[in-house]
Amino acid sequence: MAKATKKQALGRGLSALLKDPENDIQSVSDKNADKVIGNVVELDIESIEMNPFQPRSNFNDEALEELASSIRELGIIQPITVRKLDFNKFQLVSGERRYRASKLVGLTTIPAYIRIANDQESLEMALVENIQRQDLDPIEIALSYQRLIDEIQITQEKLSDRVGKKRSTITNYLRLLKLHPIIQTGMRDGFISMGHGRALINIDKKKDQIAIYEKIVSDGLSVRDTERIVKDYKEPSDNPGVEKNKNGKPAQVPSFVSNGIDALKDYLSTKVDVTASSNGKGKIVIPFHSEEEFKRIKKLLTGE
Incomplete structure (x- = not known):
């Protein structure tokens, strides 16, 4: 004492x-x-x-x-x-x-x-010290890296040495700044994780980023679920939701299927695969990627 x-x-x-x-x-x-x-x-x-x-x-x-x-x-x-x-x-x-x-x-x-x-030294001290903290959100860290690069004129390689992080780590944070501002805000507020954000970066169109982001939040999708959705987006079928035949061409389906599949997908909020023959027979496949998603779909279909 x-x-x-x-x-x-x-x-x-x-x-x-x-x-x-x-x-x-x-x-x-x-x-x-x-x-x-x-x-x-x-x-x-x-x-x-x-x-x-x-x-x-x-x-x-x-x-x-x-x-x-x-x-x-x-x-x-x-x-x-x-x-x-x-x-x-x-x-x-x-x-x-x-x-x-x-x-x-x-x-x-x-x-x-x-x-x-001086001002530059103060900026560097504040940013570098704060980057080392554990409670900054990913966007705050990304903005700090960007400010160091822009205002101190430092390269990613030198920044990597200065803050003790791999260059790939710094690059991954900086890429988050390409996300729509609404998604950045969602990450800062904890609605989605950095893993979700890294998956969404692969979507070029901001309106499509937002559409998938809203689905993540409303359905509570995991990072892996998000990665699957992004993969489907990047590699779409000619007629989403309808399987292709052995020749790789869209299978011919009755009009009642092609006219109704979008409504089914919207209701279930997930991808739906349909195969049907000209006589009206077919099958519906509803994929799920987690126990939570299965229970959500089950509740929509059965009410239980």
Whole structure:
């Protein structure tokens, strides 16, 4: 306990040093810079501004309240990181959730590591540090990678070294940005996974992406189900839902079948294979790809 009190007192002493106009530290070579830069300092929350380079844009209110409750009971366990902008003025580099939760609790000061960095360095620090977090959604990670590439002019190969990820991993995230914005939002909100998104990327037309996305959400389809749907989309039959004959040509079916198959497919929300002879005899095949899908189809057909 004595050590913690001494450390906190040291932080407050450094805070007073920063508020002294005669010790306005602007670079690592300035007097007393070694006492402040890289050390934990108690800063006034009001002296810290938000980071425009923050990759995270979604903050769960419930999770923030839980963090605020923890801070209320235990205090700030891990300091935030800021960079010095001007005299007694700082900008958040990382730790925005802790910063927001501290303001919710009503704290007036917060422990912070102080860095000296320009805009580009601050952007890189914020993005690289946040990419390492486990709670970013796939789209936030993809946007962070894209910003690093665009604004720091870094290649995927160098980015791979910088963040410690395989280049193929980075490429897979970046490809998610080709999805329709509605699907990106669905991924951020947890309606679909990154696996669903990676399957949907193979659909070029955005309206078709949306149609399959809506089916995934409404039917609760798995990633494997989605991959099958995309495969069927990419390799369609000449007359979807109707089997081909041995010559690879569409089998001739009565008009009552060809006229009614679309309604059957719409009702069941799945692919339906039909074979029929000219005398009206035939069979209907309804494939399913999971226990859940089988039960859904069964309920539609039997009402049970």
